[in-house]
Amino acid sequence: MPEALSVKSITKTFPNVVANDNVSLFVKKGTIRAIVGENGAGKTTLMNILYGLYQPDSGQIFIKGEEVKLSNPRDAIARGVGMVHQHFKLVPSYTLAQNIALGVEPKKGIFVNQDRLNQSVQAIAQKYGFEINEKEVTLDVSVGEQQRAEILKALYRGVDILILDEPTAVLTDMETKELFVMLRNLVEQGITILFISHKLREVLEISDDISVMRNGKLIGTVNRDETDECQLAEMMVGRETLGGRMRKGAEIGDCILHVEGLSVLDNRDLSAVKDVDLELFAGEILGGAGVDGNGQEEFVEAILGLRPIVSGKIRIDGQEIQDLTTREIREAGVAYIPSDRYRSGVAVDAVVWENMISGEYYSPPLSKGMSLVLPEIQDLSKKLIDSFQVMTPGPNAKTGTLSGGNIQRVIAGRELGLEKAKVVIASQPTRGIDIAGAEAIRKMLINYANRGAAVFLISADLDEVLALSDRIVVFYEGKVFDAGYYDEGIRQRVGKLMTSGEDCIDEIR
Numbered sequence: 001m002p003e004a005l006s007v008k009s010i011t012k013t014f015p016n017v018v019a020n021d022n023v024s025l026f027v028k029k030g031t032i033r034a035i036v037g038e039n040g041a042g043k044t045t046l047m048n049i050l051y052g053l054y055q056p057d058s059g060q061i062f063i064k065g066e067e068v069k070l071s072n073p074r075d076a077i078a079r080g081v082g083m084v085h086q087h088f089k090l091v092p093s094y095t096l097a098q099n100i101a102l103g104v105e106p107k108k109g110i111f112v113n114q115d116r117l118n119q120s121v122q123a124i125a126q127k128y129g130f131e132i133n134e135k136e137v138t139l140d141v142s143v144g145e146q147q148r149a150e151i152l153k154a155l156y157r158g159v160d161i162l163i164l165d166e167p168t169a170v171l172t173d174m175e176t177k178e179l180f181v182m183l184r185n186l187v188e189q190g191i192t193i194l195f196i197s198h199k200l201r202e203v204l205e206i207s208d209d210i211s212v213m214r215n216g217k218l219i220g221t222v223n224r225d226e227t228d229e230c231q232l233a234e235m236m237v238g239r240e241t242l243g244g245r246m247r248k249g250a251e252i253g254d255c256i257l258h259v260e261g262l263s264v265l266d267n268r269d270l271s272a273v274k275d276v277d278l279e280l281f282a283g284e285i286l287g288g289a290g291v292d293g294n295g296q297e298e299f300v301e302a303i304l305g306l307r308p309i310v311s312g313k314i315r316i317d318g319q320e321i322q323d324l325t326t327r328e329i330r331e332a333g334v335a336y337i338p339s340d341r342y343r344s345g346v347a348v349d350a351v352v353w354e355n356m357i358s359g360e361y362y363s364p365p366l367s368k369g370m371s372l373v374l375p376e377i378q379d380l381s382k383k384l385i386d387s388f389q390v391m392t393p394g395p396n397a398k399t400g401t402l403s404g405g406n407i408q409r410v411i412a413g414r415e416l417g418l419e420k421a422k423v424v425i426a427s428q429p430t431r432g433i434d435i436a437g438a439e440a441i442r443k444m445l446i447n448y449a450n451r452g453a454a455v456f457l458i459s460a461d462l463d464e465v466l467a468l469s470d471r472i473v474v475f476y477e478g479k480v481f482d483a484g485y486y487d488e489g490i491r492q493r494v495g496k497l498m499t500s501g502e503d504c505i506d507e508i509r
Contacts, residue, residue, distance in 0.1 A: 003065055004029040004161055004192035005050065005081070010059035012045055019045040020056070021216040029064075032183065032193045034203040037213035037236055038434035039405035040391060043196055046213070047163045050194075051083040052076040063161070082154025083163040086170075086404075088146050090138050096145070097121040097134035100153045124156050129185040143292070144175035148182070155191075162186070163194045168202055169431055172291045172460050173498075180206050198434050200229040201463060212236055233435055246442055246467045247486070253282030256454040257303075257423050262312030264298045272298035274478040276312075280423065280454040285445065287469030288458035289483070289494050294475040296458050297339065300427050304336055305329045316423060330359060333422030335415040337429045339458075341404065345411045348400030352392055353381035355399050356414050384413035389440065405437040416444050424448050427458045442468055466491060476501035 004027050012020040020042045027033045035043045048054045050061065052070035061068050063079045070076045073083070090099045097118050098105075106116040121134040130148055138146060147167065154162055168176045183193055183206060197203050203210055204224055211221040212235040219235050257280035264273035273295045280286050290296060301307035303314055305326040314322045316332045324332070338344040346355045357377055360366055365376045381395035390409045392402055399407060408429070416424065426445055430438035445468060449455045459465050465472060472483040472490060474497035481501060483493045 002029045003027070003062070004031075005064070006062045007046070007050070008060045008062070010046065010049060010056045010061070012042075012049060012054060012056050018216045020049070023059070023213075023216075023218045025211060025218060025221075027192060027194065028208075029192050030187055030190050031208040032187060032195055032206055034195045034197060034207035034210040035213065036197060036200065036203055036210060036232060038436050039403045040215075041213040041236070041434075042216040043213045044165060047083065047165060047194065047196060050076065050081060051163060052081075077154075077157050077159060080159050081161045081163065082157065082159035084147070084150040084154060084165065084167065086166040088150050090146055090149060092137075092139040094138055095134065096132060096136050096138055096141065096149045099138055100124075100134070100149055100156050102153070104157065121152065121156065125152055128152075128155060128182070128189065130182060142175070143170050144172075144178065147171070147175075147179070151182070155186075160190060161192045161194070163196070165196045166198070167195065168197060168199060173462055174291055176202065198438070199461075200232050200435075203232070204229065236435055244467065245486075247285060247446060247470060250285070250449065250470045251283045252470070253284075253452060255279050256282050256317060257456070258313075258315040258318075259303070260313040260315075262299070262302060262314065263310040264295075264302045264307060265310060266298055272478055273302065276478075276480045278473065278480055280456055282422075282452050282454050283449055284470050285449045285455040285457055285468050287465035287472040288456060288475060288480075289462055289465045289472055290460075290475030290498055292460055295478040295480075296427070296475045299475070299480075300336075300339075300425055300458065303329075303425065304334065333420070335421035335424045337408075337411055337415055337424070337426040339428040339431065341407050341411055346399050346407055348398075348407075350399055351396050352385070352390070352399055352402070352410060353377055353395035355410050356381045356384055356395070356417075359414060360418070384417045387417060388413035388444075405433045408433055408441070409437065412441050412444060416448060419448075419451070421448070421453055424453055424455045425458070426455065428460060429457070430459075430461070430464060438464075462491070462494065465494075474498055474501075 006026040008024050010020050010023045023046060037043045045054060049056050052072045052075045061070060068079055100121050101117055105112045106120060107113060118134050125132045130152060132148055167179060171179060187193065195207055207224050209221055209223055210227065210232060212219040212232060214236060259276060259278040262273055262276045266272035276299065288296060298307055302309050305324060309322055313320060316334065319332060321329050321332055342348060357366055361372065366373055378395055385392060385395065388409045390413065391406050399410065429441050445455050445457060457465060457468055469486060471485050472494055474481045474483055474494055476497060479501065481497045483490060483497055
């Protein structure tokens, strides 16, 4: 099979870091090559080199057998290499067609020919089997549709080598399946795909070959049919890792969180949470499964006082909290790991120690009167950095310079490090995190429950929910359905509830 691209002896260094260390890689045309590794392994740096965002210190790049120099993304696109980043680069107020053709729009005189633009976008979508309403405003479409637009944006420019950076990180199981159908269709038409991911089950499902990176080096490449999750995980982290069911047993205590008849509106004033009852017990990990957009986010925001409720009661240890401020709710014993670490998890322009103490800065010993006690703050921050293995130069580093995985560790350290919470609400806590980071956060949640806290885990990753939960509920069209305690039939029950809601209640009983 002919070569799509290859790199030979690529080395790239940053201050005090060797990001790529003499990496050589060969990718065949019309295949899907997965690139896996922990945060900081060097995989994204290598992909950025292939897309012209970085230039290597040494080494060679070959595309279709010809050595090339890629000074910028425009050079890469001209050579047929496109990249879809984990965080989409779309203009929210533009239509999908306008985003897809941005910068290369068909013109009529000095103006954009909108009809030709829409037709050309629809033609490229049909060519590759993508369903898209090119006239929709980007802000109004789902995450899956936005990702589709990002892929079409690259294909519109004629690329035949497509780099996907964590493409399933923000997708539901259903959207992931739809994406995989599209990727296989692209491969059948000769497109070569480089697929960066932390989700080994998905890697094994979609890829032809898998290359593993660790500490900037290429550890090896294996065929999908000749490996498994355990081998890949060991190659990634250099040791045996946990896998499968992590929760081994629980001592369930009294009800800590009691939600009764909760109804909440979304940002469009439409009903998002509909008369929900829920109980969460001390020592329990309750898993919340469901396709994104079925009320999970609004439900959590209501509990935290971040969104007004229409009706209902919320109690922590018998105390009603629905009329309290967010600070008062947190002081009542609620910790929160948000689903979007950049939007509501940290202030990226603040330094690490400022984010570490953002929930405690006003309390002794971190403050005295109107002043912060900086020695106490530095000591606490360093302790949390060490305990939660945050890879950072120190507490004074700007948070936005850290990787996504390390920002997530900062959040986990802030929320879990002081061990004061009665209730931990963890929404998508390991989204986009490498294996070691995800494993560490999952262990923290288990340890919290083992100490008697009540943990509510909401995740679009069903494997994560099944690995950690004692009991599982499913969000469906604003309602919550109890799938019961973990047993051999739990995956089937959850799957039916995720797609049918109350229509299958009698069937799963």
